[in-house]
Amino acid sequence: MKKKLKYLFLGLLSFVTYVVSEAATIEKELTYKKYTLTDSYKYGKATRSFQWEKISAHLDRLDSFQSHNVRFGSLKNYKNINGLPPVAKQIAMEKYSNGARPTVKDIYGHRRNQGIPLYVVGEMDRPERYAPDGSLVSIISRELEYYKVVVENIDGEWLIPARYVKEIEAKSFSKVVVVDRKNQNITTLEKVGDVWKVRSMNPASTGLDKPPYALPTPLGVFVIQSKKLKMEYLRDGSQTEIDGYAPYASRFSGGGYIHGVPVNLPRTEMIEYSQTLGTTPRSHMCVRNATSHAKYIYEWAEINKGLVIVIE
Known part of the structure; x- marks a missing residue:
């Protein structure tokens, strides 16, 4: 049976439902509302979007995965x-x-x-x-x-x-962060009953494939493993010299963190936003966010209970 997408748009922050046959139901109900992107938007001459149908399919697979497994x-x-x-x-x-x-x-x-x-x-x-x-x-x-x-x-x-x-110990996963490498955006979703609620829709910058220091953000489904209020990073090429820190960092794969805007020394105070967010990959595997959005994820998604899904 062909998949049918029923799409209802009632305004940027209003109630939106996406239903895909044999896929998860997604409704928009934001709880973080700063820097919110629309469902599709212009970037230069191109149009970018939140790939709701693809996200819905991933969430459906996750729901099935959870329903068939308990450990x-x-x-x-x-x-x-x-x-x-x-x-x-x-x-x-x-x-x-x-x-x-x-x-x-x-x-x-x-x-x-x-x-x-x-x-x-x-x-x-x-x-x-x-x-x-x-x-x-x-x-x-x-x-x-x-x-x-x-x-x-x-x-x-x-x-x-x-x-x-x-x-x-988790028996199920109700909080998911979806990172889109193709469109350079990020969304958070929370399972409430049988519906996945969209909690935020923001610009992000993923990892740049430029080794040895910059690596692309890996694709996959990951468990949030650890958190750092300030994740210090080294100067490229150095084993000891601290170059700065990234605030509200949640690690999900290797050295890949979801974090706020990096702060390079000698500056020490946090930076809320960067105009480079949502443009092109420029991180060292990590996923950069507005600092307040990184803080939202840091406090919202628990270690070993929150998931990160990275898509293309």
Whole structure:
């Protein structure tokens, strides 16, 4: 049956319902109302938008994922703390014109560095592919050295060495942040009954693919893993020199945080907004927001209970 989109628009902050056949129902009911974008808007000569149909499909998949599973976890290998994974069966070396060291990825584009190895059952010699740090998984079973899991955004059942998996107490996930790399925007949604309520619609800037220091924001479904009121960052190329901080930082994958406008030293006071938000990727994997919106997410989405979905 063909999908039918019923779209009703009653004003920027008014009640809006999107219904897609076999997809989640989304209604607009904002609780953060600063810098709010319209559903579609101009950027230069192009038109950008919130991809509600795609977001609805992701939320429907998440609802189905939750309904069929009761034991959840997140994948952990920030800064390779649990070990650089073995080389996958099929890899691609990404080379760069700026002379940066080539990056090892699997054929699906997931990086080996800070990645988690996914093994096919019965084929434990080498991993088939990688999953990004922070990915949401459902746990099927636990053996002595391995978990059998389903990764939310990767089809199939996989074995993962136990050191890479952290079980979490959440039984369901009602607060989701959706980051759109293509349109450089961000929205927050909260499940109320059977409906996903849109809580905010804002401009954002995602990661720039310019290694070795700037990396793209990874695609996937991630668990918010930690938070920092002020996330200090180093000067590019330095191992020790602090260059500034990003306020209200919520980490979801590797070194990727959702945070406010960066503050470069010697300045110390927070910056509320930047005109570069919502334009082009310019972060170091992170997702930049207006500082008050980053604070909203920081206080709204709990660690191990809030999710981040990154789409293209």
